[in-house]
Amino acid sequence: MKLELRGVSKRFGRQQIFENLSASLEFQHALVLVGPSGGGKSTLLRLLAGLIPPDSGTIHLDGSPLPNDEAALRAYRTHLGIVFQAYNLFPHLSALENILLPLTAVLGLSRSIATERAMSVLDRFGLADHAHKRPHALSGGQLQRVAIARAVAIQPKLLLLDEPTSALDPEMTAEVLDLLAELRDEGRPLILVTHEMGFARHTAxxxxxxxxxxxxxxxxxxxxxxxxSHPEARQFLERVLRY
Amino acid sequence: MNASLFFDRPNAPAPRWVRVLTVVLLAALLAGGCSWLLAGSISNWRAVWSYHEVFWQGWLLTIRISLEALALSSVFGLLLALARRSTFLLLRSLAMLYIELLRGSPLLVQILFFWYVVAAKIDFDNLPAAGVLILSGFSAAYLAEIFRSGIESVGSSQLESARAIGLSRVQTYRFVIFPQAFRNVLPPLAGQFASLIKDSSLLSVIGLSEFTHSAQQVNSSTYSTLESYLPLGFGYLLLTLPIIALSRLLERRFHYET
Known part of the structure; x- marks a missing residue:
């Protein structure tokens, strides 16, 4: 996949996040964004996801530019799987219903086909027993795997994950990273923001x-x-890899 | 008797017999109050009974007006809540002005004003319809704020998630906001509906022959105050208590941890 940023600027109120950022990145399966907190990783991911439009500049994915208007961006997002740090599952819906919602309401699949697809993903992720539980009855690792299942079930062109393991303890983190490694191995392109350097090194x-x-x-x-090569990157790695 | 028996704490609940005793004591208190009020009023009850048809008709009209106002104010209140959240400034300001004016003035004043001033000016002389409209307009202002707080109780991460999976604005309301907001607004909603039923009694001042007005008429014909107004109170309780019980039931039914 080829990702190009052409003169992208974005500010939130008085805070300038990006100013005239241009870059070109090519990756096969997994692009991992690392860096210090507040450096703009999550904002960059949200720009790529079409969740927030840039103030100026354009983003090109495999040569085609992202649209600017909300209606077209919405259509663009329906082909992406987006996973957030805080899972963002809908608390009033069961795990299965969470996965069904984009399939039926957005992609327009029939309920029986959608259910079949959702159950096969849940099954593959080892979550079939939890299909009818609401989020409050699931552990953090299970929640994040359901969230990934929701993103994967739409068969996205690209999977975007914003610090998916930051809210998890080490065991649950491993649970989620195993799943991501598996997705990567089957060749599904993904862009991941993470602080798990070991994982970045092995998977990206x-x-x-x-x-x-x-x-x-x-x-x-x-x-x-x-x-x-960059001194800031060297400094960052020294700090995070010291212990 | 030791008062500490009546403590009921989560880690030390009151025993069953104390609960029963509590109910018995409250019942005795109520019965005592009633027998004191009712002493020597048997003959008056006969006089009032001969007017039971007036009570019945008034009660039915109160139910009808309440139901119509309940439906109308729910629709209007929801539209107001959405207008209140609109990005179109003029619409939002208009909704805010409406809500604050109607919440800020007494219902009694609104009834007098809209009936004797506005309705008279436009030659609108359908009294029950005017009653329903005035009551709906008043209640809608409160419902709008209840609905708005319910909508806003759904967190921003939920909204982002809805956007991320590609839901449209309408779909976001339908599948994400309303189902969660509904649960959150049930208790205040039931309270507001009960208020609406009680507030309909004020419509008696413009001569609408609803329940309270009927009781006043029976009273002025029989001079039996207690016997006219006690059934009046019970008549309203008969309508409001089921609403509150229903809301408790729904609350339990839709309960989930967040």
Missing amino acids: DMVAFVSGGKLLEARAPESFFSSP
Whole structure:
């Protein structure tokens, strides 16, 4: 996949996140965004997801530009699977119903076909026993796997994940990362924001370092982690890998 | 008797017999109050009974007016709540002005004003219809705020999630906001509906022959105050208590942890 940013600017109120950011990234299956908190990783992911439009500039995915108007962006989002840090499942719906909603309401699948598809994803993720439970009855790791199941069930062109393991304990983190590694291995393209450096190193085929609203470095994981070229990236890695 | 028997704490609930005793005591209190009020009033009850048809008709009219106003004010209240959240400034301001004016003035004043001033000016002389409209307009202002708080109780992460899966604005309301908001507004909604039924009694001042007006007429014909007004109170309780019980039932039914 090819991702191009052409002069992208974005500000929230008085805070300028990106100013005239241009970059071109090519990756096979998994692009991982790393960098310090507040550096713009999540905002970049939301821009790519079409959840927020840039103030100026354009984003191109495989050569075609993202639309600007909300109606077209909505159509664009229906082909993406988006996963958030806080799971964002709907609390009034069961795990199964959470997965069914985009399939029936957005993609217009019949209920029986949608149910079949949703159950097969839940089954594959080892969640079939929890299909009829509401989110409050599930653990954090299960919630995040249901959220990923919801994103995967629509058979997205691209999976976008914003720090999917940040709210989980180590065991649950492993649970979710195993699932992501599996998705990557079957060749589903994904873009992931994470603080799990070990996972980034093993799973990514491209690592991008985002800090202070700039894309400072983008390289294959082996060379990025062994010899980062940008001083800020070197500093960041020294700090997070010290312990 | 030791008063500490009546403590009922989560970690030390009151025993069953204390609960029964509590109910018995309350019943005795109520019965005592009634027998004191009712002493020597048997003959008056006979006089009032001969007017039971007036009570019945008044009660039926109160039910009819309440039901119509309940339906109308729900629709109007929901539209107001949506207008109140509109991004179109003029519409939003208009909704705010309406809500604050109607919540800020007494219903009695609104009844007098809309009937004797507005209705008279436009030659609108259908008294029951005017009663329903005035009551609906008043209640809708309160319902709008209840609905708005219910809509806003649905967190922003839910809305982002709805956008992420590609739901349209209408679908977001239908599948995400309303089902969650409904549960959150049930208790205040039931309270407002009960208020509406009770508030309909004020329509008696413009001569609408609803329940309260009927009781006043029976009273002025029989001079039996207690015997006219006690059934009046019971008549309203008979309407409001089931609503509150129903809301408790629905609340339990739609309960889920968040």
